[in-house]
Amino acid sequence: MARCAVDGGCPSDYIAIAFAALCMTLLIFRSILPYVIYKLPLPKGSRFWIPVIQVFASLNLLLSIVISVSFLKFKRQRWRSCYIWAVWVEGPLGFGLLLSSRITQTFQLYYIFVRRRLPPIKTYIFLPLILVPWISGATFISVKKPLNYRCHMGPQWTIPIMSLHILYVGTLIVLTWAVRHIEFRFDELRDLWKGIIVSASSIGLWVSAYITNEIHEEILGLQVASRFLLLVTASILVLTFFSISSSQPLLSQISLRKREALEYDSMGHALGIPDSGLLLRTEPETAIDPNEPLEKLLLNKRFRRSFMAFADSCLAGENVHFYDEVHELGKLPLDDPVRRIYMARHIIDNYITPGATMEVNISHRCRQEILTTFDLADPNLFNNALNELIQLIKMNLAKDFWSSMFFLKLKEETSMRSNGRDLEQMASWNLSPRLSSVQGADDPFHQEQFPKGSGHDSTHDSDH
Numbered sequence: 001m002a003r004c005a006v007d008g009g010c011p012s013d014y015i016a017i018a019f020a021a022l023c024m025t026l027l028i029f030r031s032i033l034p035y036v037i038y039k040l041p042l043p044k045g046s047r048f049w050i051p052v053i054q055v056f057a058s059l060n061l062l063l064s065i066v067i068s069v070s071f072l073k074f075k076r077q078r079w080r081s082c083y084i085w086a087v088w089v090e091g092p093l094g095f096g097l098l099l100s101s102r103i104t105q106t107f108q109l110y111y112i113f114v115r116r117r118l119p120p121i122k123t124y125i126f127l128p129l130i131l132v133p134w135i136s137g138a139t140f141i142s143v144k145k146p147l148n149y150r151c152h153m154g155p156q157w158t159i160p161i162m163s164l165h166i167l168y169v170g171t172l173i174v175l176t177w178a179v180r181h182i183e184f185r186f187d188e189l190r191d192l193w194k195g196i197i198v199s200a201s202s203i204g205l206w207v208s209a210y211i212t213n214e215i216h217e218e219i220l221g222l223q224v225a226s227r228f229l230l231l232v233t234a235s236i237l238v239l240t241f242f243s244i245s246s247s248q249p250l251l252s253q254i255s256l257r258k259r260e261a262l263e264y265d266s267m268g269h270a271l272g273i274p275d276s277g278l279l280l281r282t283e284p285e286t287a288i289d290p291n292e293p294l295e296k297l298l299l300n301k302r303f304r305r306s307f308m309a310f311a312d313s314c315l316a317g318e319n320v321h322f323y324d325e326v327h328e329l330g331k332l333p334l335d336d337p338v339r340r341i342y343m344a345r346h347i348i349d350n351y352i353t354p355g356a357t358m359e360v361n362i363s364h365r366c367r368q369e370i371l372t373t374f375d376l377a378d379p380n381l382f383n384n385a386l387n388e389l390i391q392l393i394k395m396n397l398a399k400d401f402w403s404s405m406f407f408l409k410l411k412e413e414t415s416m417r418s419n420g421r422d423l424e425q426m427a428s429w430n431l432s433p434r435l436s437s438v439q440g441a442d443d444p445f446h447q448e449q450f451p452k453g454s455g456h457d458s459t460h461d462s463d464h
Contacts, residue, residue, distance in 0.1 A: 004224075008070040008071050008072050008073050009071075009072060009073045010224050012224055012225075012228045013071045013072070013224070013227070013228065015228070016071065016227070016228045016231040016232055016235075017066060017071055017072075017231070019231075019232055019235055020062045020065075020066070020231050020232075020234070020235040022235075023062075023235035023236070023238060023239045024058065024059060024062060024235070024238070026239060027055060027058055027238060027239055027242055028055060030242065031051055031052075031055055031242070031244070034251050040251070041357060043247075043248060043349075043357075044353075044355055044356065044357065045123075045349075045353060045355070046104075046108075046123035046124075046247065047247040047248050047349065049123070050101050050104060050105060050123065050247050051242070051244050051247060051248075053097060053101050053127075054098060054101045054102070054241070054242050055242070056093075056097070057093065057094055057095075057096075057097035057098035057101065058098060058238035058239075058241075058242065060089050060090070060093045060094040060097070061090060061094035061095050061098060061234055061237075061238060062231070062234060062235060062238065063085075063089065064085045064086065064089040064090035064094050065090065065227075065230060065231050065234055066231065067085045068082060068085040068086035068090065068151045069086075069151070069227045069230060069231075070150065070151075070227070071227065071231065082147040082151035083141070083142050083145070083147065085151070086147065086151040087138045087141050087142060087147075088138050088142075091134050091137065091138045091161075092131055092134040092135050092138050095165060095168075096131055096133075096134030096164075096168070097131065097134075098238065098241060099168040099169065099171075099172065100127055100130045100131050100134075100168070101127065102172055102195065102241055102243075103130060103168065103171055103172050103175060104123060104126055104127050104130070105243075105246040105247060106172060106175040106176055106179070106192060106246070107119060107126065107175060108123075108246065108247075109179050109182075109188060109246055110175055110178050110179050112341060112345060112376065113179060113182045113184075113338065113341055114178060114179055114182065116337065116341060116374070116375050116376050116377055117372075117373060117374050117375070117376060118348070118371060118372075118373075118376070133164060134164070137161070137164060141157070165203065166203070169196070169199065169200060169203060172192075172196060173196055173200075176189070176192045176193065176196060179192075182338060183338055184338070185249070185270070185271060185338070185339065185342060186245050186249035186270075187245050188243075188245045188246050188249075191243040191245050191246070192243075192246075194240065195240050195241045195243065198236065198237075198240040199237050199240055199241055202233040202234070202236050202237045202240075203233075203237070205229060205233045208229075249267075249270070249342070249346075266328075267325070267328075267342065267343060267346040268325070268328035268331075268343070271332070271339045271342055271343060272339075273328050273331050273332060273339075273343075274331055287414065288300070288303055288407075288410060288411060288414060290402050294390065294393065294394055294398050295390060298323060298327075299327075302410065302413075302414065303410065304320070304323075304324060304327075306406050306407070306409070306410040307320055307397075307401060307406070308320040308321065308324065309406055310397070310400075310401050310404055310406040310407075311397050313406070314397065314400070316396075316397060317358075318351065318358035318359065318360050319360055319361075319389045319392060319393055319397075320393070320397075321351075321358060322347070322351045322358070322360050322385075322386075322389060323386065323389065323390075325343070325346070325347050325350075325351070326347065326382045326386055328343065329343045329344065329347065329382070330379075334377075334379060337377040340376070340377040341376045341377050344376045344377065344381060344382075345376065347382065348370060348371070352367060352370050352371065352385070353371070354367075360385070360389060361389075361392065362385045362388050362389065363388060366384045366385050366388060367385075369384065370382065370385065
């Protein structure tokens, strides 16, 4: 017991390591399985990098605790460099990076939904900025070298370091409180509060275990118990803190319990936009006239779907998809800014942001107008971009569509549906004499109804 308490390798140590490995495995599965199961394309920008950074920071945090707090026996002590693992990996690259990533996500939610504009500071600038206190602290400790051979330090160092940990949790609480009144649609607020409550409880135990492990190093049994509690609570912390609802709302709705169809196939559907993505049988069938303006034709959903399929076949579908998304945005009422902001943010991330998956070809001036807008719920936000793209579509895709098989198929389907609807209406008319308002001899078309094969039929046939 005394030997493993100092050098590591106690049974409780291996149990804690197994629990940490399980939590880390679950965390990695949560982050990659949606893409593996549903074959989803990888997002770009902060939507991709922030969740990846969270996983990276979580791994660093757990690994730094395992190596620096004597969970395992190392023959070569250089692997236990205290200032690498206990200072840099645990601090700026571990807990500090994990909290900073979550703070960055909450900061984005605050600006997008409370201030109704995109954050003024890019993620790749904001995240390093809020890491500066951690980097400065790690640099100062590396210069002063207060750690002993067991990677422990005295209370005069432990208390300021743990205060920095608590300061970042408090910052996250303040930012979450600032967005508490927003009626989020994808559980962003619930994920924030859940992470804060569970992590705050874990951090309370973690602080106690950390301080006990640092100060009372002469009590061997307490050393074993405190480091066990330290790693277990850190494992719970990293698993709870991870969330993708802030950066990828639709992805957060995917169930990984079974290989079932996606609940929402589009942002419009997820936001409950009326008839989003649906072709209703009750829609009127109107003939497609190539002489009509393209703007009017695109209002017809059947035409828009056919034109979109043609554009996709030409590898130029992003313009029509953009029109379709903006058309869906227009269905949302102006007094519902939260849903309008969700849809606007979705359009910006997928079509406007440079390097987006389906980036549209619009002028730099128009793009900057959208990216620097002061109101993401503005009903005219995408009007200029839409006008530019309509002109672009008219010059190329529209001319080729009228001679394509897509238009011929659309024309044929429209004609068949129109004829089929007329036949359905005629079939639905009940012409039975029993329901006629004109009865007997008053009905000029009245004929006696005789059952088939009756004597009347045979008599009538015999006369002929």
